[in-house]
Amino acid sequence: xxxxxxxxWARLIILTAAAYQVAAAVECFIWPKIFWDFxxxxxxxxxxxxxxxxxxxxxxxxxxxxxxWPLSFIxxxxxxxxxxxxxxxxxxxxxxxxxIYQGTNAALYYLVGMAVYFWxxxxxxxxxxxxxxxxxxxxxxxxxxx
Numbered sequence: 001x002x003x004x005x006x007x008x009w010a011r012l013i014i015l016t017a018a019a020y021q022v023a024a025a026v027e028c029f030i031w032p033k034i035f036w037d038f039x040x041x042x043x044x045x046x047x048x049x050x051x052x053x054x055x056x057x058x059x060x061x062x063x064x065x066x067x068x069w070p071l072s073f074i075x076x077x078x079x080x081x082x083x084x085x086x087x088x089x090x091x092x093x094x095x096x097x098x099x100i101y102q103g104t105n106a107a108l109y110y111l112v113g114m115a116v117y118f119w120x121x122x123x124x125x126x127x128x129x130x131x132x133x134x135x136x137x138x139x140x141x142x143x144x145x146x
Contacts, residue, residue, distance in 0.1 A: 005134070006120035007083065007127055010113045014090070015068045017109030021061035021093070024102035028054045033101040046099065053100050060093045061106070069131075076129035083121045090114040 032047035032054070046053040066074060067086075074080050094110035097103035128135055 005125070006116050006123070007125050008132065010116035010120060011068050013109055013113035013116060014064060014086075017097075017106045017113055018061045018065040018068065020106035020109060021057055021097050021103055022065065024097065024100060024106055025054050025057035025061060027102045028057070028100045031102075035098060035101045035104055037101075043099065053096065056096050057100060057103060060096055064089070064093060075131050080131075081127045081129060083117060083125070083127060086117050087114065087121060090117070 028047065029051055032051065034043045034047055034053075036043055067080065070076075070080050079085055090110055091114065094107045094114070097110060098107035126135060
């Protein structure tokens with residue numbers, strides 16, 4: 001058996017979370033609700049009358065979907081290959097997802113994906129320039145970073 005490539009696994013988790021977040025943002029346009037409204041009503045201004053959180057969630061969900069399933073002009077770029085960028089942007093995206101009632105599942109998936117990305121980062125994995133590929137092996141005797 002081969003080794004588990006954790007950044008590919010995390011990519012699938014984040015793709016699922018991004019799809020959930022986009023669906024939650026669209027649903028929140030129809031039924032605006034803050035998840036924390038049982039504690040306070042002060043956050044209701046984020047969804048009514050101007051849909052600020054819905055738009056932010058829609059933009060972040062679509063941008064992470066485009067980053068994880070990269071478009072041709074994103075694939076291979078420094079931004080696409082950076083695990084550090086993903087580890088920096090995922091907590092902010094999870095925070096915006098958990099603020100709306102419909103986005104709690106997406107926020108939980110983002111947290112799991114973030115943990116797997118951190119695991120991959122701590123083991124020295126790299127993201128290849130070509131999506132869904134494996135790093136090329138070095139010369140004989142040299143190990144790969146996967």
